[in-house]
Amino acid sequence: MEATPHAAAEAALTEQVVARFADTPDPRLRALMQGLVRHLHAYVRECEPTEAEWFAAIQFLTDTGKMCDGLVRQEFILLSDTLGVSMLVDAINHRQSTGATETTVFGPFYIAGMPDRSAGENMALTPGTPALVHGRVFSADGTPLRGAVLDIWQTAENGMYSGQDTAQPTGNLRGRYRTDDEGDYAIRTIVPVSYPIPTDGPVGQMLTSTRRHPWRPAHLHFMIDASGHRRLVTHLFNQGDPYLDSDAVFGVKPSLQVAYEERPADHPLARRFGFDGPFREARYDFVLDPVPKAGD
Structure with missing residues (x-):
């Protein structure tokens, strides 16, 4: 024609x-x-x-x-996330992974320069269900990675991040942890909660107009760096969260789900990490891709 x-x-x-x-x-x-x-x-x-x-x-x-x-609120990242573009870019840029932990969206609420914390240090300065998240960081060939830096952030129980919520103490539920000689890491925190992304701006108006909900399943953010390896940006999602199948930013992957198991006050980990009552334990091992050598 x-x-x-x-x-x-x-x-x-x-x-x-x-x-x-x-x-x-x-x-x-x-x-x-x-x-x-x-x-x-x-x-x-x-x-x-x-x-x-x-x-x-x-x-x-x-x-x-x-x-x-320019500090905490980045509405364009939020727009990219809610349109699924962030996850598509993420997928395209990690096609060559060699079995590393799966990636997901970076999100709009990261703040650089948060406190360096010792193994098992409590990063929760606001109330919540006490939790220990721990495990190991490995290279793709199974070698434990010593000195890997885990930059962590999550919301408080009100569903807001420090910085976003000015009532929270600076550095609340944020911190930089390092692995030991065996590649072990340990983070004392509170159990993450599901929360709505901000709806007071254009992205919120878009969601309302298209009858989409703004909720994200509960998760803990990780950005992990280790010498000679690709940076890993990912989440750990709470197993069983009601929003796992309808995440507003399409970031959920089955391999990134963890269970927060109940532990009693007399559990050996309670004594080791200073819990004075019952707490939840989640364990997860991360695997990082090596940076390809020249000629590979």
Whole structure:
């Protein structure tokens, strides 16, 4: 079927815009910009937004930028997360894993420079169900990784992160732990709770308008670094959480679920880590991918 004059003119416009990027010196930037133009123009041709709808889309993005404060609130990451784009980028960038622990979204609430903590130190400065999360960190060949740094963060029982919630003490439920000579780590904390992502901005309006819920299943964030290995960004999700199958940001993977088992006050781990009553224990071993050597 022959293209109409209008369709031909619209296609010609797309190619004209693509051609304007032909002299971009960086070939990767050139490919990214030309691909963006082609796909964005294809979306417009498929959906045919009215001028008012397109202006509303621009206003939505403008409002999203205004909600980013550069410290804790990053509405664009939240938008990427809720559209599943963050998880798609994550999947594409970890296709070559050699059996390492699975990755998931970074999230918008990480804060750098949180306290260095000793093994088993309590990072919970607010109430909750006491918990011990511990295990080992290995290389893909089974070698324990000494001195691996585990940067951890989670919400308080009110479902908010320190920094996001200014009433919480600085560094609450955040910290940097290190593995010992055997690759062991131990984190004293509280059992994570499920929580809604912020809904007071454009992303919340989008979820409401599309009848989507804003809830994330309970989880603990990890960013793990070890010399000679790829950084691992992942979560540990509470087994049995009601939102595991409908995570608002599509981040759940079955391999990342852990059970928080009840332990009595006289349990050996209670004495070792200073619990003065019953607590929950979760155990998980992480595996990191080595950085490929030159020529691999």
